[in-house]
Amino acid sequence: MITVTILGAGNVATHLYKAFSAAKTVKVVQWYNRDIRKLAMFQNDVETTDDLSQLKPADIYIIAVSDDAISELSEQLPFEDRFVAHTSGSVSVYDLDKKNRRGVFYPLQTFSKDVPLAIETVPICIETIGKKDTPLLKALGKSIGCKTHKVNSDQRRALHLAAVFVNNFSNQLYRVAHEITEAEGVEFDILKPLILETANKVQLISPYLAQTGPAKRNDKKTIKKHLKLLENEQHQAIYKLMTSAIKKTQGVDMRPVKNSKK
Structure with a gap:
């Protein structure tokens, strides 16, 4: 079982939450957003929080926020040596704070919260610093039926x-x-x-x-x-x-x- 914490409440975060929740080998342990009201409709299904200090241990923390907010949010995470990945197509993996292991889990698709999407058709582009975390991203993509593609930052x-x-x-x-x-x-x-x-x-x-x-x-x-x-x-x-x-x-x-x- 892969444990996941989602940070952010936008289009990508919402679709990933739905996909992870439906997967048999993934458990969303927490969902964070600074405005917790945006998570109100999910509070009976998953633990929600607006307090970073209350984040629980997870195998991976997925930052799904606007590109401009990724770096700052990663700096604010109150732990070290855990695996953190963002979902952006254009932000460098090195923009994540180096106190944690870093990666990218980029679903290459257009997302709208209220528009249904067959998640299994979405290609997932993955990138890590170091090889040891690559299998986890591949497994996470596979768990929701997606094909993963290992790419570098330029690609x-x-x-x-x-x-x-x-x-x-x-x-x-x-x-x-x-x-x-x-x-x-x-x-x-x-x-x-x-x-x-x-x-x-x-x-x-x-x-x-x-x-x-x-x-x-x-x-x-x-x-x-x-x-x-x-x-x-x-x-x-x-x-x-x-x-x-x-x-x-x-x-x-x-x-x-x-x-x-x-």
Whole structure:
């Protein structure tokens, strides 16, 4: 049985708590958050606390707080030579206070508290200082049905950066598309099969081969029509930037497209 203490009450912490609670080989002994009110709905299921001095012994302490708070919280932990891991994709393992053994348990996924998630589909990127704690992180990932990937700090940072492109930036593009359809009174839902097919396609072929559309075809007439339709200058800028990027990647004529809207 792996004993775990969770520190933090955000999206990642909440999903990890639910996954660990459902695992047969994991026991959450405590859940800490500085604002204990955020843990109120779980207080009948797990021991909660807002007092770091009351933390009990555990095999691993998982810090799942904002990136800026990780280092300070690790410094405040009132013990030494225990195993502490954070869940960030971009924070160095060395940002954890060296008084304890240090690691990273980074679930590479987007998390929202109220959105159900099949945790077993989430890849877990692990990193430790020293080899002796690696098996524990692997076992912890396996206990919730996840595949673990041993990565170094540079690889983890690269994955996190890439994740911003495929998740955060693509979601912003969805928002732009929603604004465009909403302006004409057409349902955004009509685009959802296309969104799913695009995501499914890159499971089978590379993003380079999956690329379609007017930029790849160098369809200048369609591109000019699109730019004329876009009344929002920010949307125009995004369209031009993405069109230019696709053309460059695909080796298309890079002469700039003039905005025909006056």
